Amino acid sequence: xxxxxxxxxxxxxxxxxxxxxxxxxxxxxxxxxxxxxxxxxxxxxxxxxxxxxxxxxxxxxxxxxxxxxxxxxxxxxxxxxxxxxxxxxxxxxxxxxxxxxxxxxxxxxxxxxxxxxxxxxxxxxxxxxxxxxxxxxxxxxxxxxxxxxxxxxxxxxxxxxxxxxxxxxxxxxxxxxxxxxxxxxxxxxxxxxxxxxxxxxxxxxxxxxxxxxxxxxxxxxxxxxxxxxxxxxxxxxxxxxxxxxxxxxxxxxxxxxxxxxxxxxxxxxxxxxxxxxxxxxxxxxxxxxxxxxxxxxxxxxxxxxxxxxxxxxxxxxxxxxxxxxxxxxxxxxxxxxxxxxxxxxxxxxxxxxxxxxxxxxxxxxxxxxxxxxxxxxxxxxxxxxxxxxxxxxx
Amino acid sequence: xxxxxxxxxxxxxxxxxxxxxxxxxxxxxxxxxxxxxxxxxxxxxxxxxxxxxxxxxxxxxxxxxxxxxxxxxxxxxxxxxxxxxxxxxxxxxxxxxxxxxxxxxxxxxxxxxxxxxxxxxxxxxxxxxxxxxxxxxxxxxxxxxxxxxxxxxxxxxxxxxxxxxxxxxxxxxxxxxxxxxxxxxxxxxxxxxxxxxxxxxxxxxxxxxxxxxxxxxxxxxxx
Numbered sequence: 219x220x221x222x223x224x225x226x227x228x229x230x231x232x233x234x235x236x237x238x239x240x241x242x243x244x245x246x247x248x249x250x251x252x253x254x255x256x257x258x259x260x261x262x263x264x265x266x267x268x269x270x271x272x273x274x275x276x277x278x279x280x281x282x283x284x285x286x287x288x289x290x291x292x293x294x295x296x297x298x299x300x301x302x303x304x305x306x307x308x309x310x311x312x313x314x315x316x317x318x319x320x321x322x323x324x325x326x327x328x329x330x331x332x333x334x335x336x337x338x339x340x341x342x343x344x345x346x347x348x349x350x351x352x353x354x355x356x357x358x359x360x361x362x363x364x365x366x367x368x369x370x371x372x373x374x375x376x377x378x379x380x381x382x383x384x385x386x387x388x389x390x391x392x393x394x395x396x397x398x399x400x401x402x403x404x405x406x407x408x409x410x411x412x413x414x415x416x417x418x419x420x421x422x423x424x425x426x427x428x429x430x431x432x433x434x435x436x437x438x439x440x441x442x443x444x445x446x447x448x449x450x451x452x453x454x455x456x457x458x459x460x461x462x463x464x465x466x467x468x469x470x471x472x473x474x475x476x477x478x479x480x481x482x483x484x485x486x487x488x489x490x491x492x493x494x495x496x497x498x499x500x501x502x503x504x505x506x507x508x509x510x511x512x513x514x515x516x517x518x519x520x521x522x523x524x525x526x527x528x529x530x531x532x533x534x535x536x537x538x539x540x541x542x543x544x545x546x547x548x549x550x551x552x553x554x555x556x557x558x559x560x561x562x563x564x565x566x567x568x569x570x571x572x573x574x575x576x577x578x579x580x581x582x583x584x585x586x587x588x589x590x591x592x593x594x595x596x597x598x599x600x601x602x603x604x605x606x607x608x609x610x611x612x
Numbered sequence: 613x614x615x616x617x618x619x620x621x622x623x624x625x626x627x628x629x630x631x632x633x634x635x636x637x638x639x640x641x642x643x644x645x646x647x648x649x650x651x652x653x654x655x656x657x658x659x660x661x662x663x664x665x666x667x668x669x670x671x672x673x674x675x676x677x678x679x680x681x682x683x684x685x686x687x688x689x690x691x692x693x694x695x696x697x698x699x700x701x702x703x704x705x706x707x708x709x710x711x712x713x714x715x716x717x718x719x720x721x722x723x724x725x726x727x728x729x730x731x732x733x734x735x736x737x738x739x740x741x742x743x744x745x746x747x748x749x750x751x752x753x754x755x756x757x758x759x760x761x762x763x764x765x766x767x768x769x770x771x772x773x774x775x776x777x778x779x780x781x782x783x784x785x786x787x788x789x790x791x792x793x794x795x796x797x798x799x800x801x802x803x804x805x806x807x808x809x810x811x812x813x814x815x816x817x818x819x820x821x822x823x824x825x826x827x828x829x830x831x832x833x834x835x
Binding site for chain 1: 661664666667686687688690691693694695697699701703705707708709710718719721722723724726727766
């Protein structure tokens with residue numbers, strides 16, 4: 219006498235047939251899990267892609283840039299940096315590069331016939347030739363100032379300044395009016411993330427600024443690159459090195475700190491969205507359990523028939539767990555696909571490289587399977603508990 | 613050869629307690645064609661459930677195909693059902709999302725027969741019941757008489773020792789009922805024991821032997 223037997227392939231087939239017979243309901247019931255898993259994959263994928271993007275930017279820009287500016291005196295007056303500050307800082311410990319800028323008063327106009335209101339918000343700044351190198355900025359068109367051109371009425375425009383002045387392409391005769399004097403534009407900078415001020419400036423050489431606008435040659439903001447391993451130590455000594463007599467009149471900052479803060483802030487948002495994704499998955503699981511319970515009620519006679527054909531309680535339980543698992547797996551697969559699609563699309567839109575954590579997809583699928591099993595347990599137990607005579611009763 | 617079915621002082625009590633069967637003694641030999649007759653509430657459905665080992669007796673001995681059912685685990689009982697018993701129900705119980713062929717092939721699902729073999733035998737049996745041209749039809753595309761023939765084919769596909777038919781003509785008109793009875797009796801000619809549960813005397817008359825049940829007891833004469 220043989221026991222009742224159901225081959226594994228047949229169990230899978232029987233489980234899938236039950237779903238195939240109710241396609242619309244199956245599709246609706248997997249939606250919850252699909253959305254939940256997609257949300258989780260998206261959160262992990264997008265945050266990893268964006269963090270990678272930020273990290274990439276941070277690596278490119280470096281975290282070793284420091285700025286030194288005059289602080290406020292006790293009476294609230296704006297102080298100035300000593301004339302020799304740039305020179306002193308060059309010799310300060312761990313400092314590798316130094317480049318100062320100084321504001322020059324005067325309006326910037328496309329030409330003398332255009333009102334200042336239209337081209338407002340652009341300032342003139344005196345700059346050193348090594349400024350792009352210190353700020354890791356790029357020259358979008360033309361060239362930057364050098365030791366020679368710094369002595370002549372030539373200017374390099376920041377990205378925003380060029381845009382506001384309506385200069386999109388450089389020609390040999392492109393000129394602007396700075397403080398009433400005509401300057402030839404020799405270059406346009408690309409946007410500089412670490413010093414957005416520069417984007418809205420027309421840069422001229424210190425020598426020309428001293429001659430044409432009578433500035434004293436002292437820098438108002440000094441950018442420094444330090445040894446990347448000793449940024450902290452360098453930062454501590456800067457104030458004293460800049461103004462030994464009044465270190466309290468010097469303020470220092472680290473522009474890359476804002477980027478680092480954004481990186482940290484992302485992680486907080488992640489847990490929020492992951493939590494929401496988990497809630498969606500949970501609701502999806504309840505949806506599947508609900509559909510399975512209804513299915514068991516509707517299919518009493520099928521259960522009775524299968525028992526009469528020789529199915530054991532275990533076969534019946536297996537069939538319903540199998541259905542629940544298949545539903546969850548379908549949802550998990552759909553969710554992973556959707557999540558990947560959204561992540562890749564969003565990353566492309568943001569010009570990041572799309573990266574999805576290696577664990578996200580297997581984790582999503584494993585989670586779906588776990589949920590499928592849990593959601594199927596109660597309905598399957600109910601189906602298995604049903605006695606054949608009850609199930610076949612009219 | 614041992615009888616197909618042997619009941620000795622079988623009682624069945626449901627929680628309440630209500631005793632539905634009060635000591636049934638019944639032996640059905642191989643190759644016999646038996647009608648179990650009785651009004652509704654007589655206990656004949658309970659008797660069918662016991663003979664079909666869908667349920668166990670509260671007390672007494674039930675031997676099916678030579679196996680004392682009291683000694684068998686639930687898994688073994690399921691195996692015995694799969695191998696030795698074919699059921700035909702009044703409501704057919706066909707799966708509406710499966711073709712006639714697969715509905716019949718499912719009669720072998722729990723016997724570890726490979727799918728290809730299940731389908732081959734199903735096609736053979738469907739041919740025998742006159743539905744060789746309806747293999748791909750779903751139950752909804754078949755008439756009532758055809759559906760019951762599919763159900764009969766499903767009961768036969770495992771070549772069971774015993775076919776249990778519960779009011780097989782109950783949901784059919786007279787002409788289809790006659791055709792189904794004819795089919796069941798042909799099947800008997802193949803050496804299968806047939807037990808038909810019915811309250812219809814004309815169905816019972818087509819069988820070799822009538823067993824009358826009333827108030828949970830077997831009566832020698834019709835009442």
